Amino acid sequence: MDAEPQISSVNCSVSRALAVVGERWTLLIVREAFAGVRRFGDFRARLGIASNLLATRLDTLVETEVMRRVPYREPGGRQRFEYELTPRGADLRPVLVALLQWGDKYLADPEGPSVIVRHRAGPGETPCEAPVRVVLECAAGHSALPPDSLRRAPGPGARLIEP
Amino acid sequence: MDAEPQISSVNCSVSRALAVVGERWTLLIVREAFAGVRRFGDFRARLGIASNLLATRLDTLVETEVMRRVPYREPGGRQRFEYELTPRGADLRPVLVALLQWGDKYLADPEGPSVIVRHRAGPGETPCEAPVRVVLECAAGHSALPPDSLRRAPGPGARLIEP
DNA sequence: CCTCCTGGGTTTATTTTCTCAACTCAGCTT
DNA sequence: AAGCTGAGTTGAGAAAATAAACCCAGGAGG
Numbered sequence: 001m002d003a004e005p006q007i008s009s010v011n012c013s014v015s016r017a018l019a020v021v022g023e024r025w026t027l028l029i030v031r032e033a034f035a036g037v038r039r040f041g042d043f044r045a046r047l048g049i050a051s052n053l054l055a056t057r058l059d060t061l062v063e064t065e066v067m068r069r070v071p072y073r074e075p076g077g078r079q080r081f082e083y084e085l086t087p088r089g090a091d092l093r094p095v096l097v098a099l100l101q102w103g104d105k106y107l108a109d110p111e112g113p114s115v116i117v118r119h120r121a122g123p124g125e126t127p128c129e130a131p132v133r134v135v136l137e138c139a140a141g142h143s144a145l146p147p148d149s150l151r152r153a154p155g156p157g158a159r160l161i162e163p
Numbered sequence: 164m165d166a167e168p169q170i171s172s173v174n175c176s177v178s179r180a181l182a183v184v185g186e187r188w189t190l191l192i193v194r195e196a197f198a199g200v201r202r203f204g205d206f207r208a209r210l211g212i213a214s215n216l217l218a219t220r221l222d223t224l225v226e227t228e229v230m231r232r233v234p235y236r237e238p239g240g241r242q243r244f245e246y247e248l249t250p251r252g253a254d255l256r257p258v259l260v261a262l263l264q265w266g267d268k269y270l271a272d273p274e275g276p277s278v279i280v281r282h283r284a285g286p287g288e289t290p291c292e293a294p295v296r297v298v299l300e301c302a303a304g305h306s307a308l309p310p311d312s313l314r315r316a317p318g319p320g321a322r323l324i325e326p
Numbered sequence: 327c328c329t330c331c332t333g334g335g336t337t338t339a340t341t342t343t344c345t346c347a348a349c350t351c352a353g354c355t356t
Numbered sequence: 357a358a359g360c361t362g363a364g365t366t367g368a369g370a371a372a373a374t375a376a377a378c379c380c381a382g383g384a385g386g
Contacts, residue, residue, distance in 0.1 A: 006198075008277070013271055013277070014263050015266075016271075017263070017270065022190070031177050090310040091265055091269075094261040094264070094297050095261040095265060097299060098257040098258040100180070103177060107176060112320045114320040115170055117316075118313065119305055119308060119313065119314075120313060122312060129314075131302050132308060133299070133301075134261065134298070136295050137296065137297075137306075138291060138294065142284075143306070145295060149283055150281065150295055152278050158278065159277065
């Protein structure tokens with residue numbers, strides 16, 4: 001009864017995603033980037049990360065195309081670089097919102113969460129400020145699926161293990 | 164024009180969530196638990212993690228109530244313990260699905276993802292095997308929000324920084 | 327009752343990674 | 357020319373991860 005083949009985890013996308021963004025500090029840097037931080041010194045000040053580590057993390061994020069270096073020049077300053085999320089980096093938003101939501105549910109201060117993510121409708125749309133949450137939904141239209149109503153099925157790239 | 168107060172990140176739920184599940188291997192252990200793995204040796208074999216590290220990670224996960232030790236006894240064996248996700252651990256599902264989805268989009272093998280998460284309707288419901296994705300939706304009913312249509316607003320626990 | 331086997335871990339040594347602090351460097355201002 | 361600033365390097369010490377050997381409680385086999 002337990003004979004269904006196991007899916008190997010060697011090429012699982014979760015591992016690969018974590019290989020890119022799973023190092024210490026990396027998701028926090030991305031979070032600050034979503035909060036609008038762009039400059040080396042601001043990341044450093046807000047996170048309290050060591051500067052050499054921040055430098056290597058930013059390099060990795062640029063290499064993996066999660067962030068991009070953008071030249072800028074302040075009036076009366078020399079040219080420098082700042083860091084912004086690429087579309088690939090912006091697509092990490094659900095990961096961060098999911099972590100935020102989990103942390104809010106189980107680890108928040110008694111007075112409540114410190115950040116609420118709200119919907120900001122684009123220009124020309126009717127304004128909306130409703131709080132945002134992350135939900136699981138299936139292609140058949142069922143939404144807000146509970147976490148135990150999911151099944152892991154092998155995909156086209158699956159490698160199976162005999163049990 | 165940049166005078167809106169910044170939200171401090173000291174009590175952000177993302178940091179707190181990452182303090183619990185952000186260490187190396189932790190989310191991979193949780194992933195395996197979702198895949199049905201329960202025993203020390205199976206975690207070890209499937210992940211290739213060193214046994215001492217697995218032991219400390221499992222201890223931490225039990226302490227933080229993400230997992231639970233459950234006694235079991237195989238016929239002709241002595242009593243041992245296995246590990247299962249608590250409801251708190253099960254609530255990490257959206258985090259893992261979000262990571263999976265991001266990895267599938269940007270890092271999968273050319274032949275496609277190795278795992279597809281499908282909806283498994285509960286007993287008594289009409290069966291559904293449609294693939295599942297994670298989406299951002301707002302309380303006003305807007306669904307599948309793009310990652311840049313969000314705004315971080317201070318919540319009740321927010322500590323603000325003067326800019 | 328003595329030995330072997332098995333699953334689930336410790337212990338110990340080595341390597342890698344993080345942290346902290348000091349230092350560099352290019353160019354702008356005085 | 358000297359000093360300041362933001363954005364990093366460099367290097368030493370502490371902490372964490374890896375690897376591999378070892379331990380240990382009990383059941384099975386003899």
